[in-house]
Amino acid sequence: MLKQMEGSRAVAEAVALCRPEVICAYPISPQTHIVEALGEMVKDGSLAPCEFINVESEFAAMSVAIGASAAGARSYTATASQGLLYMVEAVYNASGLGLPIVMTIANRAIGAPINIWNDHSDALSQRDSGWIQLFAETNQEALDLHIQAFKLAEELSLPIMVCMDGFILTHAYERVDMPTQAQVDAYLPKYEPRQMLDPNEPVSIGAMVGPEAFMEVRYLAHARQMQALERIPQLAEEFATVFGRDSGGLIHTYRAEDAETMVIAMGSVLGTIKDTVDAMRDAGHKIGVLGITSFRPFPHVAVAAALKHCQRFVVLEKSLAVGGGGIVATDVRMAVTGMGLKGHTVIAGLGGRAITVKSLTALFERACRGDLELMTFLDLDWNAVNKQLEREKAHRRTGPVAEALLRDVGVVASRNY
């Protein structure tokens, strides 16, 4: 059914259609609207049977989900940013134990400086946590991915983060096609755990494992993620059969035919990139787009195949491995090893910095001309940066960096570029 609604509401309704049995949450912007909506559904009885638990921290949220999942309940939570970092120990524990928890990440920057706006630093910090990570481009895809996520997670006994851009998606009102309960029931089978806390069949879960088997346990987690590489496209196909639309999958390409330059990105910025590419195609540039939906497992083969015919690629990512470079770019480069492609990394949109068509057009035109640097910080205010660097050379007690920069910049809100 077509509805005009907020992204958070759409995700909450999709999660509810998946019949979660235990939901736990600790509030953090921009995740709040999702769990508020779910909390209301549980309280008014429209989502039943389900326990909604207001926990005292994100660490507890993930821990409650661990206990509930181990006791055989379909478990869900949502978080973002600092909240994700606060629960990290339990995040690794959930995947290590093989518990199929589904968690929405309303992607948001990580402080300090504290910042509530969107980038991908939070989810990508958990790149190696053993969770499957799926990135939604639109609100429709966000809600669809949640339905697929429960199925995939429970099939493989692996937890999944469904990542959607904070505010840009979570707080945007868009038209979405909300599935019916019958459709979701037809797609998503009952949760049959591989392991369960049950007095009739007592097991010990989570005991110590020494060097004699630890590597094998880890490898099997990796093997399950490799299985996911096969299952994700299949689940997207099955999804299309039941719901009548394409959603999910490992990657998506757009206007990639005969493209010499391919732009690679994750999440909602793909919309802006596609608009930019449309205009550039009209102007005669041979440029296309590769959107990565599944960041973990990383689809090396599919990415390499999608880039097979291009000459260069530009990875535009909302994350920065400080002291290293790109995070997504590193994986893409790994995928195209030996293919002789020229690769560029563009760090963009950190902390909610707007990524505009104007800036992207200039950027991609430079790439097409072959004079883009290996590493670019899109729309970085070099004046402000250099001024601060000079100050730090001249004085010792320069105070908080963020304050000094904002005094120079002179505004506290994001600017129009």
Add this chain to the structure above:
Amino acid sequence: MSFQPVKFYQTGTFTVGNRLLPPEERSVQASSKRFNSINSGHRACQGCGEALGARYAIDAAMEATDGQLIAANATGCLEVFSTPYPETSWQIPWIHSLFGNTAAVATGIAAALKVKGKAQIRVVAQGGDGGTTDIGFGCLSGMFERNDDVLYICYDNGGYMNTGVQRSSATPAAARTSTTPAVGAEPGNVFDQGKFLPAIALAHDIPYVATATVADLRDLEAKVRRAMEIRGARYIHILVPCPLGWGTASHDTIRMARLAKETGIFPVFEAEHGEIKSVLAIRRPLPVEEYLKPQKRYAHLFGKQPRVDVIAHLQAQADRNIRRYGLQARKESH
């Protein structure tokens, strides 16, 4: 309280044999039908108070729930000595997640059982004092505050014994640990720090809070049984001497627990909804020296120049406990 204290002991021995009791009043451990929830063969040290306390507590909970019990366990001695895969001492469904999240994991289990219509299965969470009073305190307080249907049992041996006897917030004043060494002008752990978690549990007004020691095991069993009659958040704090950390002989574990109680160092009481309902009275309070002297962690108080000032301070703490919790027995009790 359905549990009737036994008064058949001989003065000076405290010995209570099950043989003196009618069969229905005998301890769970005395029964051939006991569950052996924590089976023999585990790796606990000789004389481990925690192994003893856990055995009695969990078997009592199993008896009270007719075997319908799930346990969540914090990282620590109990987790380590009972389980390294592929072996496990646990004959009941058991999960270890992390050091600091056990109360929350138990909340999740209880929520799952409720939503699945299996609320007859009950949940016990357990951890040492570090996993409870320090790193697990946030999750524990959250579980209390929400009144989740979990019995949390803390086995308090006064430090991080598993990692080599470091100080926790339950380490008593003046005690030597590897991070509060017996050096300097004020050797051992400092005074006026730390916390007595049972009192904090009381402040949450949860349905049931009790303390116990491994010296009064029938009392411990009765408290677990009582706790399992109640729904909601419940807390039992058990003093479990640690021969390794305390520097005591393995055969003195129960004696040390008894001395902790008989000196007033560790008050033993039972409370419902924030109000203390009963205490295990002290017949003749003993001077704290009797408790301190056998423990190497207090040896620095009894050197060539005994620290009478420190001992007096500890005695004052014990006396305060006796006053605060009304531990002094009336004369006619013996």
